[in-house]
Amino acid sequence: MKELPRVSLFYIGALVRDNREILFVDFGSMPQENNVTFSQLFEQGLASQQQKNWDAALDSYQQALDKGLKDMNPNQASAIYHNMSTVAFEKADFLKAYVWSKKAVALNPSNKIAGQSLEQHSKKFEVPQLAHQISSYENLKSALRLTSIDFLSILTLVLFSITLMFTFKNLILSKKNAVENLPRRGFSWVAFVLGLATFVTLFSTIILWNDELTLRGLIIADKTAVQTAPGENKPVIFEVQPGIEVEVIQSQADYVQVRYPGAFSGWIPKKSIEVLSIAQ
Numbered sequence: 001m002k003e004l005p006r007v008s009l010f011y012i013g014a015l016v017r018d019n020r021e022i023l024f025v026d027f028g029s030m031p032q033e034n035n036v037t038f039s040q041l042f043e044q045g046l047a048s049q050q051q052k053n054w055d056a057a058l059d060s061y062q063q064a065l066d067k068g069l070k071d072m073n074p075n076q077a078s079a080i081y082h083n084m085s086t087v088a089f090e091k092a093d094f095l096k097a098y099v100w101s102k103k104a105v106a107l108n109p110s111n112k113i114a115g116q117s118l119e120q121h122s123k124k125f126e127v128p129q130l131a132h133q134i135s136s137y138e139n140l141k142s143a144l145r146l147t148s149i150d151f152l153s154i155l156t157l158v159l160f161s162i163t164l165m166f167t168f169k170n171l172i173l174s175k176k177n178a179v180e181n182l183p184r185r186g187f188s189w190v191a192f193v194l195g196l197a198t199f200v201t202l203f204s205t206i207i208l209w210n211d212e213l214t215l216r217g218l219i220i221a222d223k224t225a226v227q228t229a230p231g232e233n234k235p236v237i238f239e240v241q242p243g244i245e246v247e248v249i250q251s252q253a254d255y256v257q258v259r260y261p262g263a264f265s266g267w268i269p270k271k272s273i274e275v276l277s278i279a280q
Helices: 038-050 054-071 074-090 094-107 112-124 136-144 149-179 189-213
Strands: 006-017 020-031 216-219 224-227 236-240 245-252 255-260 264-269 273-275
Touching: 038 054, 038 074, 054 074, 074 094, 074 112, 094 112, 094 216, 094 273, 136 189, 149 189, 236 264, 245 273, 255 273
Parallel strands: none
Antiparallel strands: 006 020, 216 245, 216 273, 224 236, 224 264, 245 255, 255 264
16 A cells, blocks of 8 residues: 655644643644644644634644544644634634533643633533432542652552561561560551551552543533443433533443443434543
8 A cells, every 4th residue: 555645743832822832842743644734733723823713723733633633642742632622712613612521631641732712711601510320439439640650659669568578577577586585576557557648548549540541522412312222222221411521431423331330321313422532
């Protein structure tokens, strides 16, 4: 197969316009398709956005995503979704502004500009409140999200090292006492507490790691029917409003199986959800 020619675009930084920041992105080296480069589409989007031609800007950005999403890294895609969210906000489409800014942050949590926009967009779009039963496990995950997996991993390693060192020290002292016919050392509460703390931090790390690997998405269609199975004319078990964040379990043809812990689990059309990742 003939290799496509490659083009480069090196934009880094942000442009402030009307108190809103438009992100520039470094596409690096990416394949060119149909004689239309990603740089041209991105530049068209930027130009239209600065000219306040919102529909043309969205169209250019969407074409850039459609053509090059598989070749972009999350940081590049995050910048484009941020710009799209800014355009949607200008059009007073607060749902799309919220969804796209949420996706921009999900793709690149260090994108501070997108994070600030998400806070602003969240004030305009009120996410629906969904009644559900919150389990102890969900409460634990919510608490663990206040920390980071790196911190828990380091803490687990430190506690494990101290426990191991303390255990070896006790073993050596016990053997020394046995040789010298001294009384055996009794049960060590310190070793027990250290071991328990190590287990708890390890367990917490696994939970948080699994939570971060969970694919999520935002409902974007009004009154989305959650069905018992994929396909048309299947029994509906719940209707969910746009803006609700759900866990994505699996995908099948034109349907996606989703779950909202403590409320519902079922299948919805793919077009009704914006998955918060590049791979969909």
